[in-house]
Amino acid sequence: MLSRVLIRSAAVRTALPRATPVFRPSIVGTRFYSFKQEDQPRIRIGSTAPNFEVNTTSGKIDFHSYIGDNWVVLFSHPADFTPVCTTELGAFSKLKPEFDKRGVKLIGLSTEGVDSHNQWIKDIEEVVTGGEKFGFPIIADSTKEVAYKYDMVTEDDFKNLESGVVFTVRSVFVIDPAKKIRLTMTYPASTGRNTAEVLRVVDALQLADKRGIATPVDWTEGQDVIIPPTVSNEAAKEKFGSFKQVKPYLRFTKLD
Incomplete structure (x- = not known):
């Protein structure tokens, strides 16, 4: 938690030792923050x-x-x-x-x-x-x-x-x-930054939440997705229909 000391008046500020760092942010209510890496x-x-x-x-x-x-x-x-x-x-x-x-x-x-x-x-x-x-x-x-x-x-x-x-x-x-x-x-x-990449990862995250899938390298909307290894072949067939198995742990499917 940030430690906060309210500086309530100009008189109090004047009384502070010169070595004490004080800055005055442009928000209502002046606050002094002590930033500690461990906190x-x-x-x-x-x-x-x-x-x-x-x-x-x-x-x-x-x-x-x-x-x-x-x-x-x-x-x-x-x-x-x-x-x-x-x-x-x-x-x-x-x-x-x-x-x-x-x-x-x-x-x-x-x-x-x-x-x-x-x-x-x-x-x-x-x-x-x-x-x-x-x-x-x-x-x-x-x-x-x-x-x-x-x-x-x-x-x-x-x-x-x-x-x-x-x-x-x-x-x-x-x-x-x-x-x-x-x-x-x-x-x-x-x-x-690459703004298209930010939009792409939002699409991937939202689709993963909605459909329970993962997305492969360079995936974009409409391309095949990956069926997670935690889903059995039987469950994958029931949930996604057909899919392509490249390795037992690597299976691709196309979403409707």
Whole structure:
């Protein structure tokens, strides 16, 4: 758990020793966070996505309430007005109708404030979306709380969370309606993401949940899927009809 000390007045702040790091996030109610690596939540597949309340370009949100009964893709960016991020956010915004069809909400993150995000969105709409309105919120993680909870920083930047300039890495989290982490991807700051891959893995996860199958390498919608080894041949025939057995543990079938 993050330890929190409420700094209640300017007088109290003045009384603090000079060596005490203090920063003033652009959210209501100033808070001081002490970020400790040993207290950092462990984010694994199957973990409950840590909740948080934060300002975004669409207003203040409670993240679990934002998820609701939907799937969510949460992804972070090193900073506002960065070239690779500008292309990524615009591409995700253009793909938003496809995510909508799948019941998936998108939400981005950067460690700067809402005003900066809003100015950045104007650039994204100008140079990437062709004037189309940007389609989803961007989290203003100026306290770096979300970056900490979701481990979105490099080893070196972790040491600067309390007082230094921090550029979040390009993390992607696919979260299901039960608030469980289903997939994670982490890219270095220099490497742009593949939006089609994010959409592809959402399709694979949702199909696996719905039909009890697995998907092979490079699978895309409509291609053959794999019958899990835990399903017997008799059960597979009853459930899927015909299938192709390559090895006793490797069987392919086509879904209707």
